[in-house]
Amino acid sequence: MLEAYLSRHDRLYDGVVYGLYGTETTFALAAAIAKLEHGHQTVITSSGTAAIALSLAAFLKEGDHALVIDTAYRSTRRFCDEVLTGYGVEISYFDPGIGAGVEALLRPNTRMVFLEAPGSMTFEIPDVRAITQVTRRHGVITALDNTWATPLFFRPIEHGVDISIAAATKYLSGHSDVMLGAMTAANADVYTRIKDMAARWGNIASPDDCYLVHRGLRTLDVRLERHQRNALELAQWFDQQPEVRRVLYPALPSDPAHRIWLRDFTGASGLFGVLLEPLSPSQSAAFFNGLRLFRLGSSWGGFESLLVPAWPPPARSCLPVDDGTLIRVHAGLEASPDLIGDLDDAFRRLRAISHQKDA
Numbered sequence: 001m002l003e004a005y006l007s008r009h010d011r012l013y014d015g016v017v018y019g020l021y022g023t024e025t026t027f028a029l030a031a032a033i034a035k036l037e038h039g040h041q042t043v044i045t046s047s048g049t050a051a052i053a054l055s056l057a058a059f060l061k062e063g064d065h066a067l068v069i070d071t072a073y074r075s076t077r078r079f080c081d082e083v084l085t086g087y088g089v090e091i092s093y094f095d096p097g098i099g100a101g102v103e104a105l106l107r108p109n110t111r112m113v114f115l116e117a118p119g120s121m122t123f124e125i126p127d128v129r130a131i132t133q134v135t136r137r138h139g140v141i142t143a144l145d146n147t148w149a150t151p152l153f154f155r156p157i158e159h160g161v162d163i164s165i166a167a168a169t170k171y172l173s174g175h176s177d178v179m180l181g182a183m184t185a186a187n188a189d190v191y192t193r194i195k196d197m198a199a200r201w202g203n204i205a206s207p208d209d210c211y212l213v214h215r216g217l218r219t220l221d222v223r224l225e226r227h228q229r230n231a232l233e234l235a236q237w238f239d240q241q242p243e244v245r246r247v248l249y250p251a252l253p254s255d256p257a258h259r260i261w262l263r264d265f266t267g268a269s270g271l272f273g274v275l276l277e278p279l280s281p282s283q284s285a286a287f288f289n290g291l292r293l294f295r296l297g298s299s300w301g302g303f304e305s306l307l308v309p310a311w312p313p314p315a316r317s318c319l320p321v322d323d324g325t326l327i328r329v330h331a332g333l334e335a336s337p338d339l340i341g342d343l344d345d346a347f348r349r350l351r352a353i354s355h356q357k358d359a
């Protein structure tokens with residue numbers, strides 16, 4: 001008894017020591033996610049945002065430089081701009097299309113490259129392999145936010161990434177009723193570092209939340225299949241509407257990211273963007289107000305279909321922002337003809353407004 005207590009820290013990274021380091025439930029979920037990601041081991045956090053913040057904080061200190069993809073999730077950019085820079089870390093943003101050109105952006109103090117694939121709101125896909133070939137050669141740590149694809153459709157660690165991040169709040173849980181994050185490490189060194197960092201910041205998810213996400217994993221495969229099929233049908237339908245300039249979905253052959261998506265991904269999930277001709281406020285109101293099946297909500301990845309207006313437009317430092325009206329669509333698990341009917345009505349309301357004289 002005494003010996004087991006005194007040696008408890010030997011089990012710090014893979015056993016029950018103290019609640020802050022995880023419980024049997026936490027470890028069961030971590031092991032399942034690590035297996036899906038083909039990684040060494042996973043650290044569970046209280047949210048996807050926490051997983052992003054802790055991954056960055058684990059490797060960056062005062063005087064360091066980090067390169068962050070220009071299409072990163074808004075909270076990722078805010079953590080970099082509002083927290084890391086305050087701690088004396090230099091941040092610069094880069095074009096997702098840069099590929100091996102990332103080498104020219106490395107500075108002597110560059111410690112980390114942060115990626116997201118595809119990009120938030122605009123869905124560009126970086127050439128992860130070309131980037132990690134550079135970062136590995138220079139001993140720079142690479143993290144990637146893999147929330148969109150999930151490890152079922154993309155395995156960042158197999159493409160040279162050191163930390164694969166998931167907002168398990170989204171597809172891994174799948175039922176819009178829990179918040180949780182996961183950081184999966186490619187090797188033992190990265191794992192101990194992020195595990196220590198989560199403990200130092202006191203970040204832990206409750207066992208009940210871990211249980212819900214673990215249960216969600218059991219249907220991830222069939223859910224994603226349906227999300228993918230619905231999203232493809234909706235994307236193709238949007239593509240036919242005269243008000244639509246462009247559909248931003250890598251699974252469409254017309255998408256600029258299609259080639260790289262085909263090479264690296266084994267599927268596309270339910271989230272995509274639609275760029276419309278610029279809408280007036282009254283046209284927007286007509287479009288969104290009156291939806292029956294689609295709901296307005298930010299946290300996608302659950303069973304239900306969602307639409308969100310993407311304005312103000314996503315923050316970008318390198319890429320131009322189109323003057324069209326961008327909306328983001330999440331194709332849920334409903335029957336696609338019903339979803340298309342709801343959207344068809346929304347476009348009808350929009351057209352009715354367009355034909356009225358400006359009041």
Ligand SMILES: *Cc1c(COP(=O)(O)O)cnc(C)c1O
Pocket residue numbers: 047048049050052073120145147148167168169170179180181299
């Ligand atoms: C939602 C989301 C996050 C943040 O996850 P939370 O669990 O909501 O904190 C991070 N990255 C991406 C791509 C997301 O969609």
